[in-house]
Amino acid sequence: xxxxxxxxxxxxxxxxxxxxxxxxxxxxxxxxxxxxxxxxxxxxxxxxxxxxxxxxxxxxxxxxxxxxxxxxxxxxxxxxxxxxxxxxxxxxxxxxxxxxxxxxxxxxxxxxxxxxxxxxxxxxxxxxxxxxxxxxxxxxxxxxxxxxxxxxxxxxxxxxxxxxxxxxxxxxxxxxxxxxxxxxxxxxxxxxxxxxxxxxxxxxxxxxxxxxxxxxxxxxxxxxxxxxxxxxxxxxxxxxxxxxxxxxxxxxxxxxxxxxxxxxxxxxxxxxxxxxxxxxxxxxxxxxxxxxxxxxxxxxxxxxxxxxxxxxxxxxxxxxxxxxxxxxxxxxxxxxxxxxxxxxxxxxxxxxxxxxxxxxxxxxxxxxxxxxxxxxxxxxxxxxxxxxxxxxxxxxxxxxxxxxxxxxxxxxxx
Numbered sequence: 540x541x542x543x544x545x546x547x548x549x550x551x552x553x554x555x556x557x558x559x560x561x562x563x564x565x566x567x568x569x570x571x572x573x574x575x576x577x578x579x580x581x582x583x584x585x586x587x588x589x590x591x592x593x594x595x596x597x598x599x600x601x602x603x604x605x606x607x608x609x610x611x612x613x614x615x616x617x618x619x620x621x622x623x624x625x626x627x628x629x630x631x632x633x634x635x636x637x638x639x640x641x642x643x644x645x646x647x648x649x650x651x652x653x654x655x656x657x658x659x660x661x662x663x664x665x666x667x668x669x670x671x672x673x674x675x676x677x678x679x680x681x682x683x684x685x686x687x688x689x690x691x692x693x694x695x696x697x698x699x700x701x702x703x704x705x706x707x708x709x710x711x712x713x714x715x716x717x718x719x720x721x722x723x724x725x726x727x728x729x730x731x732x733x734x735x736x737x738x739x740x741x742x743x744x745x746x747x748x749x750x751x752x753x754x755x756x757x758x759x760x761x762x763x764x765x766x767x768x769x770x771x772x773x774x775x776x777x778x779x780x781x782x783x784x785x786x787x788x789x790x791x792x793x794x795x796x797x798x799x800x801x802x803x804x805x806x807x808x809x810x811x812x813x814x815x816x817x818x819x820x821x822x823x824x825x826x827x828x829x830x831x832x833x834x835x836x837x838x839x840x841x842x843x844x845x846x847x848x849x850x851x852x853x854x855x856x857x858x859x860x861x862x863x864x865x866x867x868x869x870x871x872x873x874x875x876x877x878x879x880x881x882x883x884x885x886x887x888x889x890x891x892x893x894x895x896x897x898x899x900x901x902x903x904x905x906x907x908x909x910x911x912x913x914x915x916x917x918x919x920x921x922x923x924x925x926x927x928x929x930x931x932x933x934x935x936x937x938x939x940x941x942x943x944x945x946x947x948x949x950x951x952x953x
Contacts (some may be wrong), residue, residue, distance in 0.1 A: 875902030
């Protein structure tokens with residue numbers, strides 16, 4: 540028996556254009572979820588960041604959430620935990636990570652009444668030993684991470700755990716990317732699984748599992764009608780196979796033994812390559828040492844983190860303006876710390892969009908301004924001025940970098 544445990548990830552940044560979100564909902568979210576309603580053998584783990592749930596309500600797309608709620612109620616979908624605004628968890632302070640996880644849970648518990656901590660999807664599958672440690676301490680049972688994070692011989696007939704008992708499920712990166720980039724058909728995918736079944740029989744091996752994971756937006760938005768051409772077709776083909784079963788990731792521990800060896804996942808993401816690992820660059824699309832935009836961004840964030848620490852210690856009960864500025868700083872910080880600003884800043888290796896980079900930067904700058912104004916009204920502006928000046932300085936350098944990089948890109952295209 541081969542168990543296929545698929546995971547999909549739904550997310551949009553808080554500053555996504557409403558027109559684009561409506562388009563994605565029309566092309567992907569609704570068609571994908573309605574397709575799931577048609578098949579009896581659906582067992583998909585799904586991560587949906589709570590920020591997207593908020594946005595679907597905000598733009599009168601709550602009917603999409605209703606479809607999802609029905610799929611959860613009918614046991615076709617299980618919802619994982621995550622961080623609400625999609626930050627790269629290993630790159631932000633633990634207390635901020637835990638806050639993002641907590642505010643995400645608040646929405647999940649409200650929208651999915653029976654929801655409880657089970658699986659966890661770290662944004663971009665970005666993991667570190669510290670993140671794995673506190674995910675378990677918070678109460679999650681398992682985490683899905685990239686196959687490249689596995690520090691030992693990769694096994695798909697047993698389950699590894701971290702030292703504190705977190706179940707570690709590794710995505711089949713090769714197969715997942717074949718699907719995500721439309722390099723395999725539904726028939727080819729099922730034939731590949733059937734090949735593993737045949738190989739098991741010939742070698743008299745035990746049952747195995749395959750975990751795939753990719754963006755939901757692949758199906759219908761990035762690749763038109765792909766929810767039909769690939770997923771629906773794959774579900775139909777698998778339904779006719781007695782030795783292939785679709786299962787929730789959460790249920791794999793019922794069928795497979797736990798390896799006695801405790802392991803610590805390697806720092807990595809689902810976009811990390813072997814060359815990145817050799818160069819000790821675990822999160823290349825968000826924190827690359829040769830990417831000056833990344834470098835300046837994290838200098839801003841570090842100073843802003845210090846400002847946020849300062850305002851946390853203020854007594855906001857004495858002055859409503861202090862409280863208002865503190866709350867406003869927090870509101871912008873939570874949303875601005877998302878992964879998108881640095882993801883769009885990859886001139887040499889992926890997407891480049893100065894405006895989308897700056898949409899996130901602008902949120903952080905508003906957070907910094909309000910944090911410093913809170914200190915002003917608390918008569919403590921002097922303790923934050925150094926951090927605020929640093930943020931302003933690196934912000935100006937970052938603007939120049941966006942300009943010069945765009946000029947460089949234009950030159951290359953000539």
